[in-house]
Amino acid sequence: MNIAEIPSLTAVIPEIVLALGSMGLLMLGVFGGDRSTGTVSWLAVALLAVVSWLVSSVTPMERLDAFSGMFRIDGFAGFMKQLALLGSALAVIMSMSFNDREGIARFEYPVLFLFATLGMMMMVSANDLIALYVGLELQSLSLYVVAAFRRDSIKSTEAGLKYFVLGALSSGLLLYGASLIYGFSGSTGFDDLAGALGGDGKAPPIGVVVGMVFVMAALAFKVSAAPFHMWTPDVYEGAPTPVTAFFAVAPKIAAVALLVRVMTGPFGPLLGEWQQVVVVISIASMLIGAFAAIWQTNIKRLMAYSSIGHIGYALVGLAAGGEVGVRGVLVYMAIYLFMNVGTFAVILSMRRRGQMVEGISDLAGLGQTDPRLAAALAIFMFSMAGIPPLAGFFGKLYVFMAAIDAGLVALAVIGVLSSVVSAFYYIRIVKVMYFDDPGPVFDRPLDPATSIILIGTGLFVLLFFVVPAPLIAGADAAAKSLFGG
Amino acid sequence: MIVEALAFYMFAAVAVASGVLVVSVRNPVHSVLFLILAFFNAAGLFVLLGAEFLAMILVVVYVGAVAVLFLFVVMMLDIDFAALRSGFIRYLPIGAMVGLVLLFELALIVGAWITAPDAASAFGAPSPDAAKIANTHALGLVLYTKYAYLFQAAGMILLVAMVGAIVLTLRDREGVRRQNIGEQVARGKRNSVEVRKVRAGSGI
Numbered sequence: 001m002n003i004a005e006i007p008s009l010t011a012v013i014p015e016i017v018l019a020l021g022s023m024g025l026l027m028l029g030v031f032g033g034d035r036s037t038g039t040v041s042w043l044a045v046a047l048l049a050v051v052s053w054l055v056s057s058v059t060p061m062e063r064l065d066a067f068s069g070m071f072r073i074d075g076f077a078g079f080m081k082q083l084a085l086l087g088s089a090l091a092v093i094m095s096m097s098f099n100d101r102e103g104i105a106r107f108e109y110p111v112l113f114l115f116a117t118l119g120m121m122m123m124v125s126a127n128d129l130i131a132l133y134v135g136l137e138l139q140s141l142s143l144y145v146v147a148a149f150r151r152d153s154i155k156s157t158e159a160g161l162k163y164f165v166l167g168a169l170s171s172g173l174l175l176y177g178a179s180l181i182y183g184f185s186g187s188t189g190f191d192d193l194a195g196a197l198g199g200d201g202k203a204p205p206i207g208v209v210v211g212m213v214f215v216m217a218a219l220a221f222k223v224s225a226a227p228f229h230m231w232t233p234d235v236y237e238g239a240p241t242p243v244t245a246f247f248a249v250a251p252k253i254a255a256v257a258l259l260v261r262v263m264t265g266p267f268g269p270l271l272g273e274w275q276q277v278v279v280v281i282s283i284a285s286m287l288i289g290a291f292a293a294i295w296q297t298n299i300k301r302l303m304a305y306s307s308i309g310h311i312g313y314a315l316v317g318l319a320a321g322g323e324v325g326v327r328g329v330l331v332y333m334a335i336y337l338f339m340n341v342g343t344f345a346v347i348l349s350m351r352r353r354g355q356m357v358e359g360i361s362d363l364a365g366l367g368q369t370d371p372r373l374a375a376a377l378a379i380f381m382f383s384m385a386g387i388p389p390l391a392g393f394f395g396k397l398y399v400f401m402a403a404i405d406a407g408l409v410a411l412a413v414i415g416v417l418s419s420v421v422s423a424f425y426y427i428r429i430v431k432v433m434y435f436d437d438p439g440p441v442f443d444r445p446l447d448p449a450t451s452i453i454l455i456g457t458g459l460f461v462l463l464f465f466v467v468p469a470p471l472i473a474g475a476d477a478a479a480k481s482l483f484g485g
Numbered sequence: 486m487i488v489e490a491l492a493f494y495m496f497a498a499v500a501v502a503s504g505v506l507v508v509s510v511r512n513p514v515h516s517v518l519f520l521i522l523a524f525f526n527a528a529g530l531f532v533l534l535g536a537e538f539l540a541m542i543l544v545v546v547y548v549g550a551v552a553v554l555f556l557f558v559v560m561m562l563d564i565d566f567a568a569l570r571s572g573f574i575r576y577l578p579i580g581a582m583v584g585l586v587l588l589f590e591l592a593l594i595v596g597a598w599i600t601a602p603d604a605a606s607a608f609g610a611p612s613p614d615a616a617k618i619a620n621t622h623a624l625g626l627v628l629y630t631k632y633a634y635l636f637q638a639a640g641m642i643l644l645v646a647m648v649g650a651i652v653l654t655l656r657d658r659e660g661v662r663r664q665n666i667g668e669q670v671a672r673g674k675r676n677s678v679e680v681r682k683v684r685a686g687s688g689i
Contacts, residue, residue: 012634019641026648067634108652115645122638134638141642145649160653206597 011066011073014054014081015121021047022114029107037107041096044110048089048117055081055121063481065127069189072127075481079330079474080124080257083337087250088117090341090453095242097447098348102356104150104240113246116142120254127265129178129188132258136174136222140167143251147239159238166231170221177214184208193266209273215262216277222255225315226284229308233296236304241356244300245344248307249337256311256333260318260326264482271321278319283414285312290421298358299347302425303340306384309422310336316415317399320406323479328399330475335395335464339383342457345450346377351443360429365438373442374433376458381430383461385423391464398472493533500526513559521552538621 009016025047029040059078065071092110099105119139126132144167148160182188184207185196197204221228236244267274289309296302314336317328350357366374383392396419403412446454464471503522510516524547531540628636 019637023644068631070634106652108648112645112648112652115641115648118641130632130635131638134635134642138638138642138645141645141649145645145652148653151653206594210594 008066010058011064011125012071013058014051015118015125017054018047018051018114018118018121021050022111022118025114026108026111029111032107034106037099037105037109038096040107041092041110044114045089045092047114048085048092051121052082052085052089055085061481062484069191070128070131071122071125072190073125075478076257076261076326076330077125079478080253080333081121083253083334084117084120084124084250084257087253087337087341088113088120088246091242091246091250093449094245094341094345094348094453095240097450098240098242101351101354102150102240106149109146109149112142112146116146116246117250120250123254124257124261126258126261127190129182129190129193132262133171133174133178136255136258137171139251139254140171140222143167143247146243146246147235149243150240153238155238156240157238159235162231162238163235166221170218170228173214173221174218177211177216177218180207180211180214184211190262190266194268197266198269204270204273209270212267212270212274213277216259216274216281219255219259219262220281223252223259223311224304224308225281225311226288226308227281229285229288232308233301233304236307237298237300237358241300241344241348241358244303245341245348248303248340248344252307252311253333253337256314256329260329261482263318264321264326275319275321278315279408279411282312282315282319283411285309285315286415286418287312290418293422293425296425297360299350299360299363299429300358302360303343303347306422306426307340309418310384313396313399313415313419316403316408316411319411320399320402320408322402322406323483324405325399325402326479326482327472327475328402330478331398331472332395334471334475335383335391335461338457338460339380339392342376342454342461343380343384345446345454345457346373346380348450349373349442349446352440354443360432361436362439363429363433364436365433366442367434368438369441370444373446376454377433378430379458379462381426385426386419387423389465391461394464394468489533493530496526496529496533499523500530514556517552517556517559520555521548524548524552536620538624541621 022044025040025043028043029036032039055078059073059075061075063072063074066073092113095109095113096105099109116139119135119137119142122135123132123139124135126135144160144164147163148157150156178188181193184205185193187193187196197208217228221231224232236247239247263274263278285308289305289307289312293302293305293309296305310332314329314332317325317332319325320328347358350362352362363374363377366377379390383390386393386396396415400412400415403409403415500523503519503526506519507516507523510519524543528540528543531537531543
């Protein structure tokens with residue numbers, strides 16, 4: 001083989017390290033047995049930290065392609081990969097003591113998280129329809145398994161099965177759409193597609209539009225945007241709580257990144273065709289997130305609807321299109337990560353006499369029985385509702401500003417109104433904690449690692465407005481790199 | 486030429502006929518066997534098209550693994566297929582209507598289909614001349630070079646599938662005799678053979 005044909009591997013070093021590292025940890029677990037679960041978990045966190053450092057050191061200023069253009073790294077990919085890695089690492093840390101107490105601690109758990117993270121990194125960097133599909137499948141397959149990880153519980157098994165069947169359906173939609181697009185343009189590469197679709201300014205052929213809508217439907221399923229959200233509440237409720245925490249952050253971030261890349265890259269020339277679809281999906285998600293959550297009594301189901309709503313707000317930024325819109329999406333997803341991880345750290349501490357409790361009414365009187373935990377949850381709830389000066393307000397501010405800049409005033413108005421509606425159920429939790437009669441006390445204490453995560457995310461959300469510059473500047477550079485060149 | 490045409494009609498007719506039989510025979514084992522016959526004939530069609538790699542994969546993967554797996558499932562699970570099929574006539578009108586709507590939509594799309602003018606030149610991997618290079622060889626040339634990334638990624642997916650199957654189904658059961666090869670090999674004469682005096686005329 002000619003030396004010039006050997007693909008350049010510099011861009012893929014983080015993924016290679018993660019793949020080899022996770023296989024190494026799998027071996028360690030196989031030979032060490034379930035006693036080595038703790039070691040494997042901490043090593044997995046260390047591996048994610050190393051990969052995060054590698055990502056930051058290989059991410060170029062300009063874009064860099066590998067494997068004949070199938071794999072692309074740029075500032076955007078770097079930013080989203082860091083968020084996904086952070087989300088995964090925090091979820092692994094929060095899982096450890098939970099799994100020990102629930103008796104489901106097995107070494108495959110962190111390894112599957114690593115495989116899912118590898119899939120996410122491949123999704124974020126995908127620059128080809130096949131690479132997109134392969135990354136998505138790697139991530140999804142690992143997620144199906146961890147959703148059913150508590151295999152003796154009917155709910156967890158149901159969650160895994162439901163997620164698997166509906167996920168397979170959405171993969172089918174994706175492949176069907178991708179085959180239509182390939183049939184039109186003769187290429188699966190994003191750059192070739194953008195070239196083939198961009199050319200002459202004529203209306204695109206109907207086959208491509210149909211294919212694109214199929215791909216969008218499949219990706220909307222993966223980010224759980226309405227009207228493809230049906231699986232979310234059941235899966236969130238049934239999966240073990242730390243797995244739900246993971247589902248709510250890292251895969252969403254990766255799928256949103258993928259959606260943004262596909263819509264602005266190969267389908268960028270078709271903005272006029274897909275903008276209306278994204279607007280409709282976004283409005284539907286915001287409304288369902290706002291209204292369906294009102295009647296929930298289980299906090300995990302409430303978080304599921306809340307995450308549907310948050311995806312709706314993030315899609316407002318995508319609908320706006322352009323650099324400002326993408327910057328809004330990036331800022332929103334980063335803040336969303338911290339709010340969600342923090343909230344789930346609180347949910348993980350809801351435990352009485354060794355049993356997890358998940359009802360909202362179980363939080364009654366937390367303000368008196370555990371004032372610090374209640375204060376933390378109140379901060380996250382106010383932030384999710386978008387009350388200034390907490391971080392969640394700024395996330396919403398940036399996407400709505402982008403929408404108004406793009407002339408989508410109606411979309412922004414609907415967003416603000418549904419945000420007011422959703423404030424009702426977020427603040428109801430605060431009311432339950434501070435004004436209802438206290439119930440039995442929760443078991444204490446939280447394990448140290450989770451408390452540190454809780455304090456860290458709480459401080460981030462509370463004090464974001466003091467130094468917002470680093471995150472905003474990072475998101476700005478990332479959004480520029482997506483459109484530059 | 487005439488041989489090729491005859492072969493095509495034979496493979497095609499048998500494939501369609503066995504496809505119909507898969508869904509119409511009563512005995513589920515027979516329908517799996519017809520499914521295998523349909524796969525073989527589809528493989529024959531691929532050979533006629535000059536896609537011998539696809540034909541072999543079809544036989545190896547679908548007949549060798551998938552269909553045999555089906556056969557095991559059908560024979561091991563006691564599924565009452567007659568009961569499953571009982572609502573067939575009742576739901577036929579709705580199903581037919583959905584099918585017609587889909588067909589109509591597809592016809593609309595195909596009717597307005599335009600291929601990009603420069604699609605032919607943009608093909609990611611143009612298929613080489615079948616007379617010069619066999620297509621298994623041609624696939625091998627790009628699979629490990631141009632598509633190495635996807636090949637490795639597919640390998641990771643298979644690994645996850647394997648890990649997942651083990652995580653979800655493997656459990657330690659009580660009262661199951663396991664083979665311990667080390668123990669078997671370490672057996673000596675001392676702990677497995679016993680010498681007894683047997684008195685003539687009576688058993689042990």
